[in-house]
Amino acid sequence: MSSPAPRLKVFRWRAVGPLLVLLVIAVILWILFADTIARHESQQVGTQVLGAKVEIQDMHVDLPHGKVTLRGLTIASPHEALRNLLQADELAADIDVVPLTEKKLIINRIAATGLRFGTPRATDGRVAAKSGEGIAGRVMAETREWARQFQIPVLQLATGKLSIDSLDPRRLSAIPAAQALGARADSSRKAWQAGFDSLNLGPTLDSAKAALDRLQHASATDLATLNDARQAIDRLKRARDRVTALDRGVTQGVAGLKSGLAELDSARQRDYAFARSLLKLPSFDAPQIGAALFAPGAIKPFERVLYYAQLARRYMPPGLLPRAATGPKRARRAGEDIRFPKERDLPAFLLRSAELSFLLHPNSAQPQRYGGQLSGLTSDPALYGRPTQLSASGPQLAAGAMLNHVREIPVDTAGATVGGITLPPFTVPGLPLRLDPGAATTTLGFTLNGDTIHARFAVRSTNVQWARDSGLTRTTIGELIWRTVSGIKDLDLEARISGELHHPDLAVRSNLDQAIATRLRAVLGEQVAAAEKQVRARVDSLVNDKVGPVRARVNEVQTQAQAQVAQQRAKVDELQKQLEQRLRQVLGGVRLP
Amino acid sequence: MFAIIKLIQSLFGALHSEGTPGQLAAGIVLGSFLGLTPLLNLHNAVIFAALVLLNISFAGGMLGWAVFIPFGFLLDPLFDWIGHSLLLAPGLRGLWTSLYNMPIMPLTNFNNTVVLGSVVFALLFAVPLFFAARYGVVRYRATLGERVRQSRWYRAVMASKVYNVYKMFRP
Numbered sequence: 001m002s003s004p005a006p007r008l009k010v011f012r013w014r015a016v017g018p019l020l021v022l023l024v025i026a027v028i029l030w031i032l033f034a035d036t037i038a039r040h041e042s043q044q045v046g047t048q049v050l051g052a053k054v055e056i057q058d059m060h061v062d063l064p065h066g067k068v069t070l071r072g073l074t075i076a077s078p079h080e081a082l083r084n085l086l087q088a089d090e091l092a093a094d095i096d097v098v099p100l101t102e103k104k105l106i107i108n109r110i111a112a113t114g115l116r117f118g119t120p121r122a123t124d125g126r127v128a129a130k131s132g133e134g135i136a137g138r139v140m141a142e143t144r145e146w147a148r149q150f151q152i153p154v155l156q157l158a159t160g161k162l163s164i165d166s167l168d169p170r171r172l173s174a175i176p177a178a179q180a181l182g183a184r185a186d187s188s189r190k191a192w193q194a195g196f197d198s199l200n201l202g203p204t205l206d207s208a209k210a211a212l213d214r215l216q217h218a219s220a221t222d223l224a225t226l227n228d229a230r231q232a233i234d235r236l237k238r239a240r241d242r243v244t245a246l247d248r249g250v251t252q253g254v255a256g257l258k259s260g261l262a263e264l265d266s267a268r269q270r271d272y273a274f275a276r277s278l279l280k281l282p283s284f285d286a287p288q289i290g291a292a293l294f295a296p297g298a299i300k301p302f303e304r305v306l307y308y309a310q311l312a313r314r315y316m317p318p319g320l321l322p323r324a325a326t327g328p329k330r331a332r333r334a335g336e337d338i339r340f341p342k343e344r345d346l347p348a349f350l351l352r353s354a355e356l357s358f359l360l361h362p363n364s365a366q367p368q369r370y371g372g373q374l375s376g377l378t379s380d381p382a383l384y385g386r387p388t389q390l391s392a393s394g395p396q397l398a399a400g401a402m403l404n405h406v407r408e409i410p411v412d413t414a415g416a417t418v419g420g421i422t423l424p425p426f427t428v429p430g431l432p433l434r435l436d437p438g439a440a441t442t443t444l445g446f447t448l449n450g451d452t453i454h455a456r457f458a459v460r461s462t463n464v465q466w467a468r469d470s471g472l473t474r475t476t477i478g479e480l481i482w483r484t485v486s487g488i489k490d491l492d493l494e495a496r497i498s499g500e501l502h503h504p505d506l507a508v509r510s511n512l513d514q515a516i517a518t519r520l521r522a523v524l525g526e527q528v529a530a531a532e533k534q535v536r537a538r539v540d541s542l543v544n545d546k547v548g549p550v551r552a553r554v555n556e557v558q559t560q561a562q563a564q565v566a567q568q569r570a571k572v573d574e575l576q577k578q579l580e581q582r583l584r585q586v587l588g589g590v591r592l593p
Numbered sequence: 594m595f596a597i598i599k600l601i602q603s604l605f606g607a608l609h610s611e612g613t614p615g616q617l618a619a620g621i622v623l624g625s626f627l628g629l630t631p632l633l634n635l636h637n638a639v640i641f642a643a644l645v646l647l648n649i650s651f652a653g654g655m656l657g658w659a660v661f662i663p664f665g666f667l668l669d670p671l672f673d674w675i676g677h678s679l680l681l682a683p684g685l686r687g688l689w690t691s692l693y694n695m696p697i698m699p700l701t702n703f704n705n706t707v708v709l710g711s712v713v714f715a716l717l718f719a720v721p722l723f724f725a726a727r728y729g730v731v732r733y734r735a736t737l738g739e740r741v742r743q744s745r746w747y748r749a750v751m752a753s754k755v756y757n758v759y760k761m762f763r764p
Contacts, residue, residue: 015646016646019645019646103700322681322690336705338689340694345694
């Protein structure tokens with residue numbers, strides 16, 4: 001009798017003890033390091049979301065009481081290397097604990113104290129601008145590209161000989177347009193010649209002539225000859241129809257060639273403009289001068305506000321469709337985290353209300369204290385059902401923003417007026433001048449409704465200071481410009497952007513535009529006119545060799561084709577007329593059935 | 594160096610353990626989950642607990658883990674694609690939405706494309722891997738096993754202290 005097989009043990013019970021010990025160790029480690037882990041994770045997530053370094057000095061998580069306290073929060077500016085976006089002394093948050101089991105962060109209230117904006121920092125805190133990775137990186141790249149699309153005129157005080165040696169014929173549009181038109185003319189010529197050949201009028205005309213000859217000697221009773229003549233007339237009519245059809249085709253083709261010639265003229269005008277742009281000739285139009293002087297600086301605030309608005313749209317999209325975000329950073333590929341918001345459920349992130357207390361001019365003898373409110377900041381506006389609102393007020397400050405992503409088309413608005421802000425001095429582009437606006441009142445208005453943008457940025461100052469580089473005094477023009485602007489103490493600058501987000505219009509004006517324009521026109525007008533004449537002559541010399549023969553060829557082709565058609569039609573018409581006339585004579589007015 | 598010695602010890606320790614080929618293969622399969630999927634996720638805690646608690650080869654698990662880590666890195670683009678396809682499949686949206694709004698489930702990071710893709714891949718790969726591993730162990734023990742056991746270098750490797758730690762969890 002064989003012994004029974006040993007019973008297979010499924011569980012290794014002696015491992016329960018070590019496993020429990022491991023679990024206890026894990027719990028102890030969590031208790032010891034929860035704050036550190038939470039701080040590290042918060043820094044990482046914040047940095048990833050904003051595209052700038054987020055640093056937290058100290059963080060305490062008190063889960064049983066649903067309280068989180070952050071101290072020493074620093075958020076670097078995503079745009080400026082050595083500047084912080086904001087710093088906060090302390091943030092105290094009340095959170096709901098139960099939603100954490102669904103990985104949802106619901107913050108009922110945050111009290112933020114000691115907020116400071118635009119403080120300097122020792123290290124470069126930009127992340128998205130440098131790496132270009134993640135959502136923030138992509139948004140940064142998009143907004144930079146958006147800002148680059150504006151054609152900012154260059155104000156150049158060039159003196160001496162203006163040269164256009166660098167004009168590359170390959171970049172002129174008239175030459176390829178002429179080549180294309182020449183090819184079209186050749187193919188039209190071939191097509192029309194084939195059309196003429198296919199008319200095959202020779203036999204028809206010959207038989208009609210023969211019929212006419214016979215008819216000359218025929219009488220009214222010579223029915224066979226009369227019948228031949230009538231058939232010849234019918235054949236001539238059909239031949240005429242074919243000639244008419246060909247004529248129609250030739251007329252259309254000629255119209256196409258004529259429009260090609262007109263396009264050649266337009267291309268030449270574009271080439272003039274292109275060659276002129278190579279010279280960077282100064283414009284005398286006041287709006288152009290305003291754009292040249294201030295647009296590079298005025299676009300920056302728009303670019304920054306647009307960056308945050310677009311970030312908000314990516315992280316707070318309308319609707320309830322699944323949405324992807326870059327996964328957590330790890331040694332393995334991060335992948336994407338897809339969120340699945342559900343109707344009548346909690347959003348993944350919600351900050352119901354925040355009270356902000358902050359300082360402006362923190363380094364002055366009497367820093368000014370301000371207060372603000374933020375409400376309804378959420379990852380799923382459709383679930384929360386109300387827009388995100390921000391407001392702040394205080395002496396010389398009024399600011400508000402609303403991000404309404406509740407409906408399908410998001411609407412983002414922001415507005416702020418800040419007085420007494422000392423703007424940094426800047427070099428006026430194209431001029432060896434430095435403008436120090438001093439303490440100014442700055443206004444920003446921004447609306448992004450779907451894909452339509454309307455934004456306004458204005459600076460007003462009554463005590464601007466001008467400084468000039470030593471190089472400026474060496475030129476007559478520089479001296480004149482200096483004399484023009486150095487007496488101006490007021491600055492009234494306004495920049496507006498409006499239109500479709502992908503292709504908006506930029507308008508910049510200032511009180512300096514007209515003064516500089518008048519002075520430039522007086523000094524440089526003659527030189528600019530001469531340079532423009534030279535530009536046109538240079539373009540003409542490059543283009544005429546190519547365009548002239550093509551123009552002649554096109555004219556020849558169309559003249560030849562029209563003449564051929566007219567000639568063929570005349571022959572047919574003449575024969576038909578003679579036949580009909582002779583037929584009437586023979587019949588003496590009697591109509592045969 | 595330590596990792597290589599550990600891997601070699603795991604390999605031969607497992608192959609020459611008293612466990613059945615099935616126990617060893619099951620250990621390798623669970624270990625492959627640890628190697629193929631991103632380690633710091635809730636499901637791997639369950640896998641590790643199963644590896645410790647179930648009467649299967651822990652050494653096999655360590656072996657599977659060590660062997661499949663590089664494959665995990667290599668196959669990440671594939672996992673990303675699988676996860677992406679599954680998570681964005683319109684037919685499965687209801688399932689994911691329910692799971693995502695359920696307690697605990699979001700903590701598994703199933704909504705990450707690489708995590709979901711790798712877990713699904715590891716699950717599908719588990720069955721062929723189990724049978725292949727079991728066949729391989731049987732063949733090894735029948736052919737090379739005894740000669741390797743008698744070799745001098747095998748004794749040298751197994752004499753290391755690390756082997757003693759391993760012996761605590763042998764089946």
